[in-house]
Amino acid sequence: MHSAVLLIEFGSIILGLGLLGRFAARFRFSPIPLYLLAGLAFGEGGLLPLGASEEFVATGAEIGVILLLLMLGLEYTASDLVSNLKAHYPSGLVDCALNALPGAVAALLLGWGPVAAVVLAGVTWISSSGVIAKVLGDLGRVGNRETPVILSVLVLEDLAMAVYLPIVTALVAGVGLAAGSVTLAIALGVAGLVLFAAVRYGRVISRFVSSDDPEKLLLVVLGLTILVAGVAQQLQVSAAVGAFLVGIALSGEVAEGAHTLLSPLRDLFAAVFFVFFGLHTDPASIPPVLLPALALAVVTAATKIATGYWAARRTGISVKGRWRAGGALVARGEFSIVIAGLAVTAGIEPSLGPLATAYVLILVVVGPLTARYTEPLATRWTRRRGPRGTVAAAGQPVEARPQTPVGD
Numbered sequence: 001m002h003s004a005v006l007l008i009e010f011g012s013i014i015l016g017l018g019l020l021g022r023f024a025a026r027f028r029f030s031p032i033p034l035y036l037l038a039g040l041a042f043g044e045g046g047l048l049p050l051g052a053s054e055e056f057v058a059t060g061a062e063i064g065v066i067l068l069l070l071m072l073g074l075e076y077t078a079s080d081l082v083s084n085l086k087a088h089y090p091s092g093l094v095d096c097a098l099n100a101l102p103g104a105v106a107a108l109l110l111g112w113g114p115v116a117a118v119v120l121a122g123v124t125w126i127s128s129s130g131v132i133a134k135v136l137g138d139l140g141r142v143g144n145r146e147t148p149v150i151l152s153v154l155v156l157e158d159l160a161m162a163v164y165l166p167i168v169t170a171l172v173a174g175v176g177l178a179a180g181s182v183t184l185a186i187a188l189g190v191a192g193l194v195l196f197a198a199v200r201y202g203r204v205i206s207r208f209v210s211s212d213d214p215e216k217l218l219l220v221v222l223g224l225t226i227l228v229a230g231v232a233q234q235l236q237v238s239a240a241v242g243a244f245l246v247g248i249a250l251s252g253e254v255a256e257g258a259h260t261l262l263s264p265l266r267d268l269f270a271a272v273f274f275v276f277f278g279l280h281t282d283p284a285s286i287p288p289v290l291l292p293a294l295a296l297a298v299v300t301a302a303t304k305i306a307t308g309y310w311a312a313r314r315t316g317i318s319v320k321g322r323w324r325a326g327g328a329l330v331a332r333g334e335f336s337i338v339i340a341g342l343a344v345t346a347g348i349e350p351s352l353g354p355l356a357t358a359y360v361l362i363l364v365v366v367g368p369l370t371a372r373y374t375e376p377l378a379t380r381w382t383r384r385r386g387p388r389g390t391v392a393a394a395g396q397p398v399e400a401r402p403q404t405p406v407g408d
Contacts, residue, residue, distance in 0.1 A: 010056060013042070017271045028138060029368060030131050032333050033361045035271050039278015040286075040357075057276050064273030065341075066229045066243040067266040068334055072129055072158055073247020074255045079199060085159060091149070091311035092156030098303040100125040106296050112349045115171045119343040122164055123356050124300045128333030129154045131364060135371045136328060146321035149312045150328050161335065162241050163188065168339060172346035190232065190245070198249040206254040214261055221250070221258045222265075240338060270334065277337050278357065280344055285354040293358035301366060304329045305374060319382075320375050327374025331367020336360050 016038060017031075024031035085092075103124030107117035132154065136142055166186075197205070209224065211217040225246045232242030250258060308326030317325065340356035343349065 006056060013038075013057070013272070013275060014268075017275065021271070030134065030331070030333070030364050031271070032128075032131065032274055032364045035274035036278045036337075036357055036361055039275040040281060040283045042275070042279060057272060057279065060269050060272040061276035062239070062273075063226070064266075064269035064271070064276075065240050065338055066225060067262060068270050068273070068338075069240040069244040070225050070247045071259065071262060071266050073244040074250060074259050076155060076158075076248060077198075077202070077251045077255075082199065085156065088149075088152040088156060088311070091153055091307070091314065092160065094310055095153055095157065095307045096125060096160070098307050099300055102296060102299045102303060106292065107349075107352075110292065110351070112352065116343065116349045116352055118171055119168055119339060119348065119352065120356075122168060122339040123332070123336045123359065124296060126157050126161070126332065126335040126339065127154060127304065127329050128331045128335065128364065128367070129158065131331040131333045131367055132328055132371075135331065135368045138368075139372060141324065141328075144321065144324065146308075146312050146317045146325040149315055149317065149325050150308065153307065153311055153329060157335075158244065162244065165241050165339075165342075168342055172342050172348055190242075198245075198251075202249060202251050205249050206251050209250060209258075210254045214257070217254070217257055218261045221254075221262065273334075274337065277341055277344075277353075281353050281357050285351065286358050289351050289355040290358055293355050294362060296355075297359055297362040297366065300332075301330045301363065301370060305370065320379060323375040323378040324371070327370040327372070330363060330370040332360050332363040333367075 017035060020034040020038060021031045024034055100121040103120040103122070104117040106124075107113075107120040112120070132150065136147060136150070141147055209217070209220050211220065225243050228246050229239035229242040233239040247255075305323075305326035308329045309322040312322040312325040336356060337360055340353055344353040
């Protein structure tokens with residue numbers, strides 16, 4: 001009977017997620033908020049709480065995080081990461097300062113303490129690579145001049161996670177300063193070793209993993225990733241960071257083949273992950289934190305736009321391209337939930353999970369809208385202004401301002 005109930009519940013979850021995904025695709029927006037809402041509906045305090053399948057969903061959610069980070073690592077080679085780090089690290093520093101600080105300040109103002117401040121700083125800092133990549137494709141901007149700037153900011157954020165996640169893991173576990181320092185040293189050592197091996201021996205690793213048989217390639221890559229993720233977690237580093245580093249180590253045809261084979265699995269288990277996070281959030285706990293989440297979303301949307309504008313300006317992109325870059329970076333999603341999930345699992349602050357859920361729900365919906373409309377709205381506002389910042393009178397021509405044509 002237990003097995004039958006498990007199959008019925010889990011089958012219903014997968015079917016429901018598929019229908020929600022089709023609905024989101026029909027109206028061309030991210031399905032992430034729908035997955036979170038589904039988790040809220042079937043979780044604690046929801047309409048129909050699950051019982052038998054909750055443990056199975058938890059395992060699927062962990063695999064979802066691993067696959068999300070693996071697929072992200074497959075997008076870049078180690079040499080690309082090193083070159084991006086050298087060329088665009090100032091943009092990464094500005095991104096961290098402008099977007100992590102509001103989250104930390106908000107947590108302290110709410111009286112949650114320093115550990116929750118570090119966690120919420122990460123939630124507000126990290127943009128959603130998956131949502132942003134999809135939005136850029138939908139808008140036909142993949143070939144735009146500002147797109148490499150956007151991707152560089154995202155890459156630097158992903159690299160920062162290799163350092164940030166072990167720190168958060170140590171903090172939420174309540175370990176002392178000495179143990180936390182050892183954990184961080186191990187994380188940095190492992191990350192540095194893998195990056196060195198990827199740069200120096202990437203072709204050898206890819207050749208070892210490579211196979212003409214899709215089935216064997218899938219099994220080897222998936223098995224290697226989960227194995228490394230488990231070892232990383234055993235060392236108190238982070239399973240997600242281990243998976244990310246495996247993705248970086250693979251390159252060439254192996255990375256392309258693995259990306260094609262693993263994409264459906266990634267989508268499946270990532271959807272389960274969002275449902276799992278919603279399952280552990282009581283819907284009744286969201287209304288009390290809705291206003292703080294909304295205020296934080298407004299502030300950090302503005303700081304992300306400023307980040308993208310500054311980063312694009314630094315590389316000589318035109319004014320229109322700067323606004324497009326800023327608007328594209330607003331969306332938060334999977335990685336914000338991953339970070340919040342660490343604190344929720346450890347029981348750091350009961351209100352942190354609901355606030356993170358509401359925050360991501362807001363910005364995962366607003367993000368595609370800012371990507372589409374920030375540039376035209378900013379251009380219209382600029383054209384309405386006359387010389388020296390005064391607004392032009394109705395019917396009077398507006399003085400043209402010279403703009404660099406790069407990126408238009």
